[in-house]
Amino acid sequence: MMQTICEKAEGRRIRAAVAYAGDGAADLLPVKEGDLIVVNGSRNALASGATSARLLRSWYEQGVLLFAHETLHAKVFVIGRTAFVGSANLSLRAHADCTVEAAIQSTDAAIVVGAREFIDEMAANAIEIDETWFDWAETVLVRAKGGPVLWNPNPPFEPNAPYDxxxxxxxxxxxxxxxxxxxxxxxxxxxxxxxxxxxxxxxxxxxxxxxxxxxxxxxxxxxxxxxxxxxxxxxxxxxxxxxxxxxxxxxxxxxxxxxxxxxxxxxxxxxxxxxxxxxxxxxxxxxxxxxxxxxxxxxxx
Structure with a gap:
Protein backbone atom coordinates (compact mmCIF):
# COMPACT_ATOMS: atom_id res chain seq x y z
CA MET A 1 0.00 0.00 0.00
CA MET A 2 2.62 2.58 1.08
CA GLN A 3 4.72 1.96 -2.01
CA THR A 4 1.64 2.55 -4.20
CA ILE A 5 0.81 5.79 -2.34
CA CYS A 6 4.35 7.14 -2.69
CA GLU A 7 4.47 6.30 -6.40
CA LYS A 8 1.03 7.84 -6.98
CA ALA A 9 2.08 11.02 -5.16
CA GLU A 10 4.78 11.95 -7.66
CA GLY A 11 3.71 15.27 -9.20
CA ARG A 12 0.30 15.26 -7.46
CA ARG A 13 -1.10 17.23 -4.52
CA ILE A 14 -0.85 15.40 -1.19
CA ARG A 15 -3.23 15.71 1.77
CA ALA A 16 -2.81 13.18 4.55
CA ALA A 17 -3.65 12.39 8.16
CA VAL A 18 -1.19 9.64 9.06
CA ALA A 19 -0.36 8.75 12.64
CA TYR A 20 3.38 8.23 12.42
CA ALA A 21 6.06 9.48 10.03
CA GLY A 22 9.54 8.29 10.92
CA ASP A 23 13.01 9.19 9.67
CA GLY A 24 12.78 6.49 7.05
CA ALA A 25 10.01 8.35 5.23
CA ALA A 26 12.34 11.18 4.16
CA ASP A 27 13.04 9.66 0.75
CA LEU A 28 9.70 7.92 0.30
CA LEU A 29 6.94 10.50 -0.06
CA PRO A 30 7.62 13.16 -2.74
CA VAL A 31 6.25 16.15 -0.83
CA LYS A 32 6.10 19.62 -2.29
CA GLU A 33 5.15 23.16 -1.25
CA GLY A 34 1.46 23.43 -0.41
CA ASP A 35 0.95 19.78 0.53
CA LEU A 36 -0.84 19.27 3.87
CA ILE A 37 0.04 16.52 6.36
CA VAL A 38 -1.28 15.86 9.87
CA VAL A 39 0.76 13.53 12.10
CA ASN A 40 0.67 12.31 15.68
CA GLY A 41 3.01 14.84 17.26
CA SER A 42 2.64 13.77 20.88
CA ARG A 43 5.65 13.59 23.18
CA ASN A 44 5.41 9.81 23.24
CA ALA A 45 5.37 9.52 19.43
CA LEU A 46 8.48 11.71 19.23
CA ALA A 47 10.24 9.95 22.10
CA SER A 48 9.67 6.52 20.56
CA GLY A 49 10.94 7.69 17.17
CA ALA A 50 7.67 6.78 15.48
CA THR A 51 7.30 10.44 14.47
CA SER A 52 10.50 12.26 13.55
CA ALA A 53 10.97 15.96 14.28
CA ARG A 54 13.92 15.92 11.87
CA LEU A 55 11.72 14.61 9.06
CA LEU A 56 9.01 17.17 9.83
CA ARG A 57 11.54 20.01 9.75
CA SER A 58 12.71 18.84 6.33
CA TRP A 59 9.12 18.91 5.07
CA TYR A 60 8.47 22.24 6.78
CA GLU A 61 11.44 23.80 4.99
CA GLN A 62 9.99 22.54 1.69
CA GLY A 63 6.79 24.49 2.34
CA VAL A 64 4.58 21.60 3.47
CA LEU A 65 1.72 22.64 5.80
CA LEU A 66 2.14 20.47 8.90
CA PHE A 67 -0.07 19.83 11.93
CA ALA A 68 0.56 17.87 15.14
CA HIS A 69 -2.38 15.96 16.61
CA GLU A 70 -1.86 14.34 20.01
CA THR A 71 -4.13 11.28 19.59
CA LEU A 72 -4.18 10.66 15.84
CA HIS A 73 -4.07 6.98 14.87
CA ALA A 74 -5.71 7.13 11.42
CA LYS A 75 -3.98 6.64 8.06
CA VAL A 76 -5.90 8.56 5.40
CA PHE A 77 -4.37 9.94 2.20
CA VAL A 78 -5.80 11.94 -0.68
CA ILE A 79 -3.38 11.91 -3.60
CA GLY A 80 -4.75 14.01 -6.43
CA ARG A 81 -8.23 12.57 -7.00
CA THR A 82 -7.58 9.23 -5.30
CA ALA A 83 -8.25 8.38 -1.65
CA PHE A 84 -6.39 5.72 0.36
CA VAL A 85 -7.67 4.56 3.73
CA GLY A 86 -5.68 1.83 5.42
CA SER A 87 -3.37 0.76 8.21
CA ALA A 88 0.16 1.71 7.09
CA ASN A 89 2.22 4.52 8.59
CA LEU A 90 4.90 6.44 6.71
CA SER A 91 7.81 4.15 7.49
CA LEU A 92 10.43 2.06 5.73
CA ARG A 93 8.87 -1.10 7.15
CA ALA A 94 5.49 -0.31 5.63
CA HIS A 95 7.04 0.78 2.32
CA ALA A 96 9.13 -2.40 2.03
CA ASP A 97 6.15 -4.65 2.89
CA CYS A 98 7.86 -5.81 6.10
CA THR A 99 4.52 -5.47 7.88
CA VAL A 100 1.13 -6.80 6.82
CA GLU A 101 -1.09 -3.85 5.93
CA ALA A 102 -4.51 -3.42 4.36
CA ALA A 103 -6.07 -0.50 2.53
CA ILE A 104 -8.90 0.66 0.34
CA GLN A 105 -8.08 2.74 -2.75
CA SER A 106 -10.90 4.69 -4.38
CA THR A 107 -11.51 7.36 -7.00
CA ASP A 108 -15.21 7.59 -6.10
CA ALA A 109 -15.91 11.33 -5.77
CA ALA A 110 -17.96 11.01 -2.56
CA ILE A 111 -15.26 8.93 -0.86
CA VAL A 112 -12.49 11.29 -1.94
CA VAL A 113 -14.44 14.30 -0.65
CA GLY A 114 -15.14 12.50 2.63
CA ALA A 115 -11.47 11.62 3.07
CA ARG A 116 -10.42 15.20 2.34
CA GLU A 117 -12.95 16.54 4.85
CA PHE A 118 -11.65 14.12 7.49
CA ILE A 119 -8.08 15.30 6.95
CA ASP A 120 -9.17 18.95 7.15
CA GLU A 121 -11.08 18.16 10.34
CA MET A 122 -7.94 16.66 11.90
CA ALA A 123 -5.90 19.70 10.88
CA ALA A 124 -8.49 22.06 12.36
CA ASN A 125 -8.22 20.23 15.70
CA ALA A 126 -4.42 20.04 15.76
CA ILE A 127 -1.49 22.33 16.51
CA GLU A 128 0.08 23.94 13.46
CA ILE A 129 3.74 22.99 13.32
CA ASP A 130 5.98 26.06 13.23
CA GLU A 131 9.31 27.19 14.68
CA THR A 132 7.82 27.42 18.17
CA TRP A 133 6.69 23.79 17.94
CA PHE A 134 10.12 22.71 16.73
CA ASP A 135 11.75 24.55 19.65
CA TRP A 136 9.84 22.18 21.91
CA ALA A 137 9.87 18.99 19.80
CA GLU A 138 13.61 19.04 19.23
CA THR A 139 14.18 18.89 23.01
CA VAL A 140 12.36 15.55 23.30
CA LEU A 141 14.89 12.76 23.80
CA VAL A 142 14.38 9.90 21.32
CA ARG A 143 14.69 6.81 23.48
CA ALA A 144 14.24 4.05 20.89
CA LYS A 145 14.02 4.80 17.18
CA GLY A 146 11.33 2.75 15.55
CA GLY A 147 10.25 1.34 18.91
CA PRO A 148 6.70 0.58 19.95
CA VAL A 149 4.30 3.44 20.58
CA LEU A 150 2.28 3.04 23.77
CA TRP A 151 -1.22 4.19 22.92
CA ASN A 152 -2.10 7.40 24.74
CA PRO A 153 -0.03 6.74 27.90
CA ASN A 154 -0.56 10.30 29.14
CA PRO A 155 -3.91 11.88 29.99
CA PRO A 156 -5.25 14.02 27.10
CA PHE A 157 -5.49 17.09 29.31
CA GLU A 158 -2.13 18.54 30.24
CA PRO A 159 -0.40 20.42 27.42
CA ASN A 160 2.48 18.61 25.73
CA ALA A 161 3.67 21.53 23.57
CA PRO A 162 4.24 25.29 24.11
CA TYR A 163 1.11 26.86 25.58
CA ASP A 164 -0.31 30.11 26.92
Whole structure:
Protein backbone atom coordinates (compact mmCIF):
# COMPACT_ATOMS: atom_id res chain seq x y z
CA MET A 1 0.00 0.00 0.00
CA MET A 2 2.62 2.58 1.08
CA GLN A 3 4.72 1.96 -2.01
CA THR A 4 1.64 2.55 -4.20
CA ILE A 5 0.81 5.79 -2.34
CA CYS A 6 4.35 7.14 -2.69
CA GLU A 7 4.47 6.30 -6.40
CA LYS A 8 1.03 7.84 -6.98
CA ALA A 9 2.08 11.02 -5.16
CA GLU A 10 4.78 11.95 -7.66
CA GLY A 11 3.71 15.27 -9.20
CA ARG A 12 0.30 15.26 -7.46
CA ARG A 13 -1.10 17.23 -4.52
CA ILE A 14 -0.85 15.40 -1.19
CA ARG A 15 -3.23 15.71 1.77
CA ALA A 16 -2.81 13.18 4.55
CA ALA A 17 -3.65 12.39 8.16
CA VAL A 18 -1.19 9.64 9.06
CA ALA A 19 -0.36 8.75 12.64
CA TYR A 20 3.38 8.23 12.42
CA ALA A 21 6.06 9.48 10.03
CA GLY A 22 9.54 8.29 10.92
CA ASP A 23 13.01 9.19 9.67
CA GLY A 24 12.78 6.49 7.05
CA ALA A 25 10.01 8.35 5.23
CA ALA A 26 12.34 11.18 4.16
CA ASP A 27 13.04 9.66 0.75
CA LEU A 28 9.70 7.92 0.30
CA LEU A 29 6.94 10.50 -0.06
CA PRO A 30 7.62 13.16 -2.74
CA VAL A 31 6.25 16.15 -0.83
CA LYS A 32 6.10 19.62 -2.29
CA GLU A 33 5.15 23.16 -1.25
CA GLY A 34 1.46 23.43 -0.41
CA ASP A 35 0.95 19.78 0.53
CA LEU A 36 -0.84 19.27 3.87
CA ILE A 37 0.04 16.52 6.36
CA VAL A 38 -1.28 15.86 9.87
CA VAL A 39 0.76 13.53 12.10
CA ASN A 40 0.67 12.31 15.68
CA GLY A 41 3.01 14.84 17.26
CA SER A 42 2.64 13.77 20.88
CA ARG A 43 5.65 13.59 23.18
CA ASN A 44 5.41 9.81 23.24
CA ALA A 45 5.37 9.52 19.43
CA LEU A 46 8.48 11.71 19.23
CA ALA A 47 10.24 9.95 22.10
CA SER A 48 9.67 6.52 20.56
CA GLY A 49 10.94 7.69 17.17
CA ALA A 50 7.67 6.78 15.48
CA THR A 51 7.30 10.44 14.47
CA SER A 52 10.50 12.26 13.55
CA ALA A 53 10.97 15.96 14.28
CA ARG A 54 13.92 15.92 11.87
CA LEU A 55 11.72 14.61 9.06
CA LEU A 56 9.01 17.17 9.83
CA ARG A 57 11.54 20.01 9.75
CA SER A 58 12.71 18.84 6.33
CA TRP A 59 9.12 18.91 5.07
CA TYR A 60 8.47 22.24 6.78
CA GLU A 61 11.44 23.80 4.99
CA GLN A 62 9.99 22.54 1.69
CA GLY A 63 6.79 24.49 2.34
CA VAL A 64 4.58 21.60 3.47
CA LEU A 65 1.72 22.64 5.80
CA LEU A 66 2.14 20.47 8.90
CA PHE A 67 -0.07 19.83 11.93
CA ALA A 68 0.56 17.87 15.14
CA HIS A 69 -2.38 15.96 16.61
CA GLU A 70 -1.86 14.34 20.01
CA THR A 71 -4.13 11.28 19.59
CA LEU A 72 -4.18 10.66 15.84
CA HIS A 73 -4.07 6.98 14.87
CA ALA A 74 -5.71 7.13 11.42
CA LYS A 75 -3.98 6.64 8.06
CA VAL A 76 -5.90 8.56 5.40
CA PHE A 77 -4.37 9.94 2.20
CA VAL A 78 -5.80 11.94 -0.68
CA ILE A 79 -3.38 11.91 -3.60
CA GLY A 80 -4.75 14.01 -6.43
CA ARG A 81 -8.23 12.57 -7.00
CA THR A 82 -7.58 9.23 -5.30
CA ALA A 83 -8.25 8.38 -1.65
CA PHE A 84 -6.39 5.72 0.36
CA VAL A 85 -7.67 4.56 3.73
CA GLY A 86 -5.68 1.83 5.42
CA SER A 87 -3.37 0.76 8.21
CA ALA A 88 0.16 1.71 7.09
CA ASN A 89 2.22 4.52 8.59
CA LEU A 90 4.90 6.44 6.71
CA SER A 91 7.81 4.15 7.49
CA LEU A 92 10.43 2.06 5.73
CA ARG A 93 8.87 -1.10 7.15
CA ALA A 94 5.49 -0.31 5.63
CA HIS A 95 7.04 0.78 2.32
CA ALA A 96 9.13 -2.40 2.03
CA ASP A 97 6.15 -4.65 2.89
CA CYS A 98 7.86 -5.81 6.10
CA THR A 99 4.52 -5.47 7.88
CA VAL A 100 1.13 -6.80 6.82
CA GLU A 101 -1.09 -3.85 5.93
CA ALA A 102 -4.51 -3.42 4.36
CA ALA A 103 -6.07 -0.50 2.53
CA ILE A 104 -8.90 0.66 0.34
CA GLN A 105 -8.08 2.74 -2.75
CA SER A 106 -10.90 4.69 -4.38
CA THR A 107 -11.51 7.36 -7.00
CA ASP A 108 -15.21 7.59 -6.10
CA ALA A 109 -15.91 11.33 -5.77
CA ALA A 110 -17.96 11.01 -2.56
CA ILE A 111 -15.26 8.93 -0.86
CA VAL A 112 -12.49 11.29 -1.94
CA VAL A 113 -14.44 14.30 -0.65
CA GLY A 114 -15.14 12.50 2.63
CA ALA A 115 -11.47 11.62 3.07
CA ARG A 116 -10.42 15.20 2.34
CA GLU A 117 -12.95 16.54 4.85
CA PHE A 118 -11.65 14.12 7.49
CA ILE A 119 -8.08 15.30 6.95
CA ASP A 120 -9.17 18.95 7.15
CA GLU A 121 -11.08 18.16 10.34
CA MET A 122 -7.94 16.66 11.90
CA ALA A 123 -5.90 19.70 10.88
CA ALA A 124 -8.49 22.06 12.36
CA ASN A 125 -8.22 20.23 15.70
CA ALA A 126 -4.42 20.04 15.76
CA ILE A 127 -1.49 22.33 16.51
CA GLU A 128 0.08 23.94 13.46
CA ILE A 129 3.74 22.99 13.32
CA ASP A 130 5.98 26.06 13.23
CA GLU A 131 9.31 27.19 14.68
CA THR A 132 7.82 27.42 18.17
CA TRP A 133 6.69 23.79 17.94
CA PHE A 134 10.12 22.71 16.73
CA ASP A 135 11.75 24.55 19.65
CA TRP A 136 9.84 22.18 21.91
CA ALA A 137 9.87 18.99 19.80
CA GLU A 138 13.61 19.04 19.23
CA THR A 139 14.18 18.89 23.01
CA VAL A 140 12.36 15.55 23.30
CA LEU A 141 14.89 12.76 23.80
CA VAL A 142 14.38 9.90 21.32
CA ARG A 143 14.69 6.81 23.48
CA ALA A 144 14.24 4.05 20.89
CA LYS A 145 14.02 4.80 17.18
CA GLY A 146 11.33 2.75 15.55
CA GLY A 147 10.25 1.34 18.91
CA PRO A 148 6.70 0.58 19.95
CA VAL A 149 4.30 3.44 20.58
CA LEU A 150 2.28 3.04 23.77
CA TRP A 151 -1.22 4.19 22.92
CA ASN A 152 -2.10 7.40 24.74
CA PRO A 153 -0.03 6.74 27.90
CA ASN A 154 -0.56 10.30 29.14
CA PRO A 155 -3.91 11.88 29.99
CA PRO A 156 -5.25 14.02 27.10
CA PHE A 157 -5.49 17.09 29.31
CA GLU A 158 -2.13 18.54 30.24
CA PRO A 159 -0.40 20.42 27.42
CA ASN A 160 2.48 18.61 25.73
CA ALA A 161 3.67 21.53 23.57
CA PRO A 162 4.24 25.29 24.11
CA TYR A 163 1.11 26.86 25.58
CA ASP A 164 -0.31 30.11 26.92
CA UNK A 165 -2.33 30.51 30.10
CA UNK A 166 -5.51 32.58 30.13
CA UNK A 167 -7.86 33.77 32.87
CA UNK A 168 -11.46 34.68 32.19
CA UNK A 169 -14.96 34.61 33.68
CA UNK A 170 -17.64 32.19 32.50
CA UNK A 171 -20.64 34.29 31.56
CA UNK A 172 -24.01 32.56 31.69
CA UNK A 173 -26.37 33.35 28.81
CA UNK A 174 -29.42 31.74 27.26
CA UNK A 175 -28.41 29.84 24.14
CA UNK A 176 -30.29 29.97 20.88
CA UNK A 177 -31.34 26.71 19.21
CA UNK A 178 -28.43 27.14 16.78
CA UNK A 179 -25.95 27.51 19.65
CA UNK A 180 -27.40 24.49 21.47
CA UNK A 181 -27.07 22.30 18.37
CA UNK A 182 -23.49 23.47 17.84
CA UNK A 183 -22.60 22.79 21.47
CA UNK A 184 -24.05 19.27 21.36
CA UNK A 185 -22.18 18.41 18.16
CA UNK A 186 -18.92 19.76 19.58
CA UNK A 187 -19.24 17.82 22.82
CA UNK A 188 -19.75 14.58 20.88
CA UNK A 189 -16.74 15.25 18.68
CA UNK A 190 -14.44 15.97 21.63
CA UNK A 191 -15.58 13.05 23.77
CA UNK A 192 -12.58 11.09 25.07
CA UNK A 193 -13.20 7.43 24.27
CA UNK A 194 -12.39 5.25 27.25
CA UNK A 195 -12.18 8.23 29.58
CA UNK A 196 -14.69 6.57 31.94
CA UNK A 197 -16.19 9.91 32.93
CA UNK A 198 -12.90 11.48 33.99
CA UNK A 199 -12.88 13.98 31.13
CA UNK A 200 -15.63 16.33 30.05
CA UNK A 201 -16.13 19.05 27.45
CA UNK A 202 -17.32 22.55 28.29
CA UNK A 203 -18.97 24.65 25.57
CA UNK A 204 -18.94 28.45 25.93
CA UNK A 205 -20.96 30.73 23.67
CA UNK A 206 -18.91 33.37 21.88
CA UNK A 207 -19.45 36.19 19.44
CA UNK A 208 -19.73 34.84 15.90
CA UNK A 209 -18.10 38.00 14.53
CA UNK A 210 -15.01 37.99 16.78
CA UNK A 211 -11.89 35.90 16.29
CA UNK A 212 -10.45 33.78 19.10
CA UNK A 213 -6.85 34.34 20.19
CA UNK A 214 -6.67 30.95 21.88
CA UNK A 215 -4.95 28.00 20.24
CA UNK A 216 -4.30 24.40 21.20
CA UNK A 217 -3.06 23.52 23.78
CA UNK A 218 -3.69 26.75 25.73
CA UNK A 219 -4.94 26.41 29.31
CA UNK A 220 -7.67 28.58 30.85
CA UNK A 221 -8.39 29.32 34.50
CA UNK A 222 -12.15 29.63 34.12
CA UNK A 223 -13.65 31.92 36.76
CA UNK A 224 -17.08 30.81 37.92
CA UNK A 225 -19.33 32.65 40.41
CA UNK A 226 -17.84 30.95 43.49
CA UNK A 227 -15.09 28.71 42.14
CA UNK A 228 -12.48 28.21 39.45
CA UNK A 229 -11.98 25.40 36.98
CA UNK A 230 -8.86 24.67 34.98
CA UNK A 231 -9.70 23.74 31.37
CA UNK A 232 -7.78 23.11 28.16
CA UNK A 233 -8.74 24.87 24.93
CA UNK A 234 -9.74 22.46 22.16
CA UNK A 235 -11.13 24.53 19.31
CA UNK A 236 -13.62 27.17 18.24
CA UNK A 237 -16.45 26.39 15.83
CA UNK A 238 -19.00 28.45 13.92
CA UNK A 239 -22.34 27.49 12.44
CA UNK A 240 -24.46 30.21 10.91
CA UNK A 241 -24.77 32.97 13.49
CA UNK A 242 -23.52 30.77 16.34
CA UNK A 243 -19.98 30.38 17.66
CA UNK A 244 -18.73 28.11 20.45
CA UNK A 245 -15.43 27.63 22.20
CA UNK A 246 -14.77 24.08 23.42
CA UNK A 247 -12.64 23.20 26.44
CA UNK A 248 -11.62 19.90 28.05
CA UNK A 249 -11.98 19.32 31.76
CA UNK A 250 -10.32 16.74 34.01
CA UNK A 251 -11.91 15.72 37.31
CA UNK A 252 -8.50 14.63 38.64
CA UNK A 253 -6.55 17.80 37.84
CA UNK A 254 -5.19 20.05 40.62
CA UNK A 255 -7.96 22.07 42.28
CA UNK A 256 -7.51 25.56 43.67
CA UNK A 257 -9.90 28.08 45.24
CA UNK A 258 -10.88 31.40 43.76
CA UNK A 259 -9.06 33.09 46.63
CA UNK A 260 -5.82 31.23 45.88
CA UNK A 261 -5.97 32.24 42.23
CA UNK A 262 -6.69 35.87 43.13
CA UNK A 263 -3.76 35.92 45.56
CA UNK A 264 -1.39 34.43 42.96
CA UNK A 265 -2.40 37.17 40.52
CA UNK A 266 -2.33 39.96 43.14
CA UNK A 267 -6.02 40.55 42.44
CA UNK A 268 -9.39 40.05 44.13
CA UNK A 269 -12.16 37.52 43.45
CA UNK A 270 -14.50 40.35 42.42
CA UNK A 271 -12.01 41.70 39.86
CA UNK A 272 -11.53 38.25 38.34
CA UNK A 273 -15.28 37.64 38.10
CA UNK A 274 -15.88 40.98 36.41
CA UNK A 275 -12.82 41.17 34.16
CA UNK A 276 -12.29 40.23 30.53
CA UNK A 277 -10.45 37.20 29.25
CA UNK A 278 -6.72 37.91 29.32
CA UNK A 279 -3.54 36.10 28.36
CA UNK A 280 -1.10 36.00 31.27
CA UNK A 281 2.31 37.65 31.03
CA UNK A 282 5.41 35.69 32.02
CA UNK A 283 5.29 36.31 35.78
CA UNK A 284 1.56 35.65 36.16
CA UNK A 285 1.80 32.63 33.84
CA UNK A 286 4.55 31.19 36.04
CA UNK A 287 2.49 31.80 39.19
CA UNK A 288 -0.51 29.95 37.76
CA UNK A 289 1.64 27.19 36.28
CA UNK A 290 3.10 26.53 39.74
CA UNK A 291 -0.29 26.84 41.43
CA UNK A 292 -1.90 24.23 39.17
CA UNK A 293 1.26 22.09 38.74
CA UNK A 294 1.24 22.48 34.95
CA UNK A 295 4.11 21.23 32.75
CA UNK A 296 7.17 23.47 32.57
CA UNK A 297 6.95 24.09 28.85
CA UNK A 298 7.59 27.50 27.23
CA UNK A 299 4.84 29.95 26.35
CA UNK A 300 3.39 29.73 22.88
CA UNK A 301 3.99 33.38 22.14
Missing amino acids: VWVGPEVGVDWTDEETALAQAGRRMHRVVGGKGRYGTIAISESATDESWLEQPDMVVLIRPRSVQLVRFLDRRRRGRAAMGFYRTDRECVRRTLGEVAAALDSTPAMLREGDWARMDSSRREALRDLFKLPKLPARS
